[in-house]
Amino acid sequence: MKPRVYVTRLLPKEAMDRIHAYCDAKVWEGELPPPREVLMENVRDIDGLLSLLTDKIDAELMDRAPKLKAISNYAVGYDNIDIPAATRRGIIVGNTPGVLTETTADLAFALMMAAARRVVEGDKMTRAGKWKTWGPMILVGQDVHGATLGIIGMGRIGTAVARRARGFGMKLLYYDIVRNSKAEEELGVQYVELNKLLADSDFITIHTNLTKETHHLISAKRFEMMKRTCILVNTARGPIVDNMALYDALRNKTIAYAALDVTEPEPMPADHPLLTLDNVIVVPHIASASIATRTKMGLMAADNLIAGLKGEMPPNPVNPEVIMKSR
């Protein structure tokens, strides 16, 4: 008998094939996430769950799934899962780090460039028939080359952004709770306290996990510390930035511009106050969205799931102690 699993969205074909080869899989094929009651109903008899960042996997849900052995999240972030609750129940959790690093860094850089050079405003102006002439001050923006970039979170993705920024001759500052001496040596990034990074950076890009400590890390008080010309980019998790404080900061020109791949809430409703402003770009959480990367994420998620179902250590465990204890 194959282990029974529930997959909360259709993944790239290669990943689905791998899952079907080993598991008896039921797949939610909707475009939107399965509603909570559907998820609760479908986990009753499963051995494994392949979830997305849009699924809330909490203790209540785990209690509905007494046979659940493995949860595999199709994302590097896992703030949607109650990890201590999984660990207490002996459920191994896996995620998909590494494979999406460069693709996410590409988008962070794309957002930075688009905001600095007002690309989205320019496109809107053209489509609206408002491009009347060439003019000395039309859509003037800011230079990226030679500017100071502050990176909050110097892990894999922060480091990949730093590598790109070096090619643009940027001065690189970073803040993290742990120093990254390898990045300091290899990329010449300079560690500074958070408040100094906020005060000295022309661009700030966020690459930290969402935790209790980073929730609303970028608050009204912290916007006040930034340069009035500062451009903020967030491709990490929406709640790291207090979006209403961001709205005030952008409206009052406390900072110049923001470019967001992630928001709070998600999805961002079309009538959100931020979307009334011209100095913000918002895209719908697409940082890892290249065909190649989404396929690699799927294969990695499938491997994590299958290893967990076999009682083996997944290639990318979040709570490895579950398997270590069982040995």
Ligand code: DGY
């Ligand atoms: C992640 O993996 O956590 C991203 O937010 C989506 O790829």
